[in-house]
Amino acid sequence: MIKLFRTNDPYRLVLLTIALIVGRVVIFAIPLAEVTRPDLDFAGAISDGLLNGVDKEVGPLYMLLWQLVDLTNGIWLSALLAGVFVLINTVLISDLFIRNNALKDNTYIPGLFYILLTLASKSSLLLSPQLVGMTFLLLALGFLLDHIKFRGSEENILSTGVTIGLAALFFIPYAVFWSIVILIYIFYSSTLSRRYFLMSFGFLLPIIVVFTYFLYSDKHVEFLTHIWSSITNIGFKPQALTMGKVVVLPLVFSLWGALTSFSGARMTNHQIYVQRIMTWLLFFALFVGTFYLVKGGIIHYEFLSLPMAYFLSKNVLGFNKKWKSEALVWLVLLNGIVFLFI
Template sequence: MLRFFRSYYPYLYVSLLGLLLLIRLPLLLNSLPLLIPELNWMLVGEQISQGDLLYRDIWDSVSPLSAIVYWGLDTLFGRSSIALHGAATLVSVFQIVYFNYVTNTRDVYSDRSFWPGLVYMLFLHLSFDCLTLSPMLMSTSLLLLAFGTLVKQMERRGATDEVFEVGFYIGLAALFYLPSVLYILWAALALLLYTGATFRQHSLSLFGFLFPIAVTILFYYLNDSLDDFNRNLLASVFRVRQYSLSDVQSLLASLLIPLGLGVLGFLSLFNTTSRYVNFQQRIQQIMMLWFVTAVLTTALMPFLAPMSFLSFVPPMAYFAVFYFENVRKAWLSELGFSLAFGLMLLLFYQGALGLIPGAELGRLSNLQVRPSPLPDNIRNQRVLIIGEDLSAYRYNRPATPYLNWDLAKYDLRNLDNYEAVINVFDHFRLDPPDYIIDRENVVEKLFQRAPALAAQYEKTASPGVYKRK
C-alpha cells in the first residue's frame, strides 16, 4: 500500500478517499451503538431548535460553535445519528486532503507523496467513536488551518500580518472545543522561537484569538446571560467531568499504535538530521510543541474516550511518516504499515461490531446509551433525569434546563439554599417534566423544600421514577 501511495499524482486523492469510504461504509450502513455524548449533542441541537438559549435555558458545557452545528443538523435532519456520522466523514475528508496538501506543497518532508494523507486517514480511526461529529473533530480542523498558516510564515524570512489568521483559527477552535484554548500558547511559542514576528504581529495574533471569543461574550451579555455563560462553559472546564466513561484498556489500545509509530518516527530523526533543511527542522519542532500542548489539554477533557484524543492525530501522523521514510528496506516499511493498518482496523471493527464474541476490548460499553428505565410505551414525553445516565432521553425530550448533571448540581445539590430552591421551582413551573428519574436521591428533599411541587407528582412502580399527576 505504501508503494502505491509513494507517488504524488492528483488522482491519488480519489484512491485515498475511496479507501476512507471503503473502511467506513460497512459501519455507516449498519446500526452503530448510540453513544451518550452523541445523544447529548443531539438534545442540545434539538432544544436550540425549539428556541432555547444555550447556557441560559440549556445547562450544558458543549462549546457554542459546536452547538450551532448540532442545531443546524437538527434543523435539517432531526435527531439523527446518521447525520452526525455523515457530517463527520465530510470533516475527515477535509482534514485528510488539507494535511496532505500542506505537507506536500510546503515541502515539509524530503519527498512529496501521499503518505501523510494515508497515515492521517488511518489514525483518524482510533476507535469507532471517532466516526461521530464530535467537538474535538471540528476543533482539530481549525487547528490544522492554523498550522497551515504557521507553515507559510516559516517559509518567509519574517512573519507577516497573516499571523492574525493563526490566532483567529485557534479562537474559533476554542469555541468548538474549549480545551483547544491552550493552543494559543503553542502558536505564541512557535511565532516567538521560529519566526521574526514583531511585537505588533504577536499582538495581531492575540487579537485574532480574542476576537471571536469577545463576540461570543458580547452576545451573551446582550442576552443578559453572561453569568450562565461563565458558569456553564468557562468555569465548568476546570470542574465539570460530564460522564464517568473511562475505559482505560480500550483507550490505551486505540492509542498504542499511533503513539508508538509517532514516537519511533520522532526518534528516527536523531539519526537523519542532515537530511532535512532548516525549515523542515523548524516544522518538526513546531509539531513537537503541538504534541506537548495536546497532552496538556487532557487535564481539561470533559471525559476520556478515544474521540477526545483526535487533536493528537496531526502530530502523531506527522512523525509516523518519518518512521516509514527512514526505514532503509522498503519491504520492512511496507510490512510495518500493513501490520499497523490491520491491527488498527481490527480494533476499530471489533469495537463497533463485536467481531470477537465476549471480548469487551474496544467496545466502549460505558460510552453507549443503556436501555431506558422508563417503560417502552413512554415516548415523546417531557422528562427530567437527575444523574448522569441520559438513556431515558433517547425517545423522549428533556424538560427544565438541567441537562448536564454536573452543572445541575449547582441547584439540585444545594437545596438548603433558598435561592437554589426558588430556581428549581421556577424551572419546573416554566417547563414541568412529565416524568422525573431520580438517580441521585434528591427529589424527596426537593419536595420537602417545595411542597407545591410534591403535590404535582406521585411515585411509580419503578424505583426513583415520579410521574406528574
Template sequence: MLRFFHSYFPYQYVSLMGLLVLIRLPLLLHPFPLLIPELNWMIVGEQMSQGYLLYRDIWDSVSPLSALVYWGIHSVFGRSPLMLHAAATLVSIFQIVYFNYLTNNRDVYPDRSFWPGLIYMLFMHLSFDCLTLSPVLMSTSFLLLAFGTLIKQMDRRGATDEVFEVGFYIGIAALFYLPSALFILWAILSLLFYTGATFRQYSLSLFGFLFPFAAIVLIYYLWDSLDDFNRNLLSSVFRVRQYSLSDFKSLLASLFIPLGLGILGFLSLFNRPGRYVNFQQRVQQIMAIWFLIAVLTIALMPFLAPMVFLSFVPPMAYFAYYYFENIRKAWLAEIIFISAFSLMLLLFYQGALGIIPGAGLGRLSSLQVRPSPLPDNITNQRVLIIGEDLSAYRQNQLATPYLNWDLAKYDLKNLDNYESVINVFDHFRKDPPDYIIDRENVVDKLFQRAPALSLRYEKTATAGVYKRK
C-alpha cells in the same frame, strides 16, 4: 500499500477517499451502539431548535460553535446519529486532503507523496467513536488551518500580519472545543522561537484569538446571560469531569499503535540529522510543541475516550511518516504498515461490531447508551434525569435546563440554599417534567424544601421514578 501511495499524482486523492469510504461504509450501513456524548449533543441541538438558549436554558458544557452545528443538523434532519457520522466523514475528508496538500505544497517533507494523507487517514480511526461529529474533530480542522498559516510565516524571512489568522483560527477552534484554547501557547511559542515576529505581530495573533471570544461574550451580555455563560462553559472546563464514562483499557489500546509509531518516527530523526533543511527542522520542532500542548489538554477533558484524542492525530501522523521513510528496506516498511493498518482496523471493527465474541476491548461499554429505566410505552414525554445516565432521553425530550449532571449539581445538590430551591422551583414551573428519574436521591429533599412540587408528583412502581399527576 505504501508503494501504491508513494507516487504523487492528483488521482491518488480519489484512491485515498475510496479507501476511507471502504473502511467506514460497513459501519455507516450497519447500526452500531449509540454513545452517551452523541445523545447529549443531539439533545442540545433539539433544545436549541425549540428556542432554548444554550447555557441559560440548557445547562451543558458543550462549546457554542459545536452546539450551533448540532442545532443546524437537528433543524434539517432531526435526531439522526447517521447524519452525525456522515458530517464527520466530510470533516475527516477535509482534514486528510488538507494535511496531505499542506505537507506537499509547503515541502514539509523531503519527498512528495500521499503517505501523509494515508497515515493521517489511518490514525483518524483510533476507535469507532471517532466516526461521530465530536467537538474535538471540528476543532482540529481549525488547528490545522492555524498550522498551515503558521508554516507559511516560517517559510518567509519575517512574519507578516497574517499571524492574526493563526490566533483567529485557534480562537474558533476553542469555541468548538474549549480545551483547544491552550494551543494559543503553541502559536506564541512557535512565533517566538522560529519566526522574526515583532511585538505588534504577537499582539495581532493574541487579538485574533480573543476576537471570537469577545463576540460570543457580547452576544451573551446582550441576552443578559453572561453569568450562565461563565458558569456552564468557561468555569466548567475546570470542574466537569465525567470520568465514569471512561474506558481506560480501550483508550490505551486505541492509542498504542499511533502513539508508538509517532514516537519511533520522532526518534528516527536523530539518526539522519543532515537530511532535512532548516525549514523542515523548524516544522519538526513546532509539531513537537503541538504534541506537548495536546498532552496539557488531557487535564481539561470532560471524559477520556479515543474521540477526544483526535487533536493528537496531526503530530502523530506527521512523525509516523518519518518512521516509515527512514526504514531502508521498502518491503519491511510495507510489512510494518500493513500490520499496523490491520491491527488498528481490527480494534476499530471490534469496538463497533463486536466481531470477537466475548471480547470487551474497544467496545467502550461505559460510553454506550444503556436501556431506558422507563417502560417502553413511555415515549415523547418531557423527562428530567437526575444523574449521569441519559438513556431515558433516547425516546423522550429534556425538561428543565438540567442536562449535564455535573452542572445541575449547582442547584440540585445545594438544596439547603434558598436561592437554589427557588431556581429549581422556577424551572419546574416553566417546563414541568412528565417524569423524574432520580439516580442521586435528591427528590425527597427537594420535595421537603418545595412542598408545592411534592403535590404534583407521585412515585411509580419503578424505583427512583416519579410521575406527574
C-alpha cells in the same frame, strides 16, 4: 498500499476519498461499533444557562451546528458530515506537508495515516466538536508554517489567532493550543513582539463576537462560566491511561521517529523547523490529553493524530525495505479496527 499514495499526484486524493468511504461503510455495517447519536439541545442549553444536558467542553458554535443537523433527526447526516470533515482534514494535512516540503518526498502518505488513525476514534465517526475544531486548528497551523517559511505579514499572524479562536468555539479545550502556538512563534519565527498581542487579539476576536450575542440575550455570565470551567477543568485523570491504549502502537512508532531523527541530518532548515514543531505538538497533545478527559475518549486524540501521521510517514519513508513500510501501515489499520470494537 504505500506505492499508491507515495506519488505526489493530486489524483491520490481520489484514492484517499475511496479509502475513507470504504472504511466508514464497513464500520457502520458492523453493529459492534455501537455508534450512538449525541444528545444536544442548543435552544434548551441557551435558555437554561448553556449547561443543560450538554458536555461543558462543547462550544456554542458546535451546538448551533448540531441544532441544524438535528433538524433531520437522523444519524446518517451526522455520519456523512463527519466523513466530510475527515476528508477536509485529510486534504489540509496533505497540503500542509507537501507545501512545506516537510518530508523526504512530497507524498500523500500522511493523509492515509490520518484516515487510518481516525478509524480508532468514535468521536470521528459522527459529527463531533473535536473533529470540526480540528479543521480550524489545521488552518491555524498552515498560517503558522507559512509565516515561518515566508516571513508572512501581520494578516497571517492575525489569521492564526482567529482560527484558533474559532476552533475553541467548537471545542472549548482547544483554546489551550493558543499557548503552544505562541511559544512556537517565539522560538522559530523571530517576529516582532507586538505581533504576539495581535495574534492574541485575533484569538479573542471570534470569542468576543459570540459573547456579544450572549450579552444581548442576557446570558453572558453563563457563557463566560461555561468557557472558563471548560478550560480550567484540568487534573490528572487515571482513566486517560486506560483510554490511551488506543494510541499505544502508533504512538510508540511516532516517538521512535521523533527521537531517532532529532539531529535533523540531511534535512533543510525548514524541514528541521517542521519536525521540531511536530515534536512540540506531539508532546503537548499528549500532556493535555492526559490532564483533560471527556466522556467517550481522549480529548485531543484528533489533534494527536496530526503529529503521529507526520512521524509515522517519516518512518515509512525512511525504511530501506518495502515490507517494513507496508507492515507499519497494516499495523496501524489493525490497531484502529481492534480498539474500535472493544
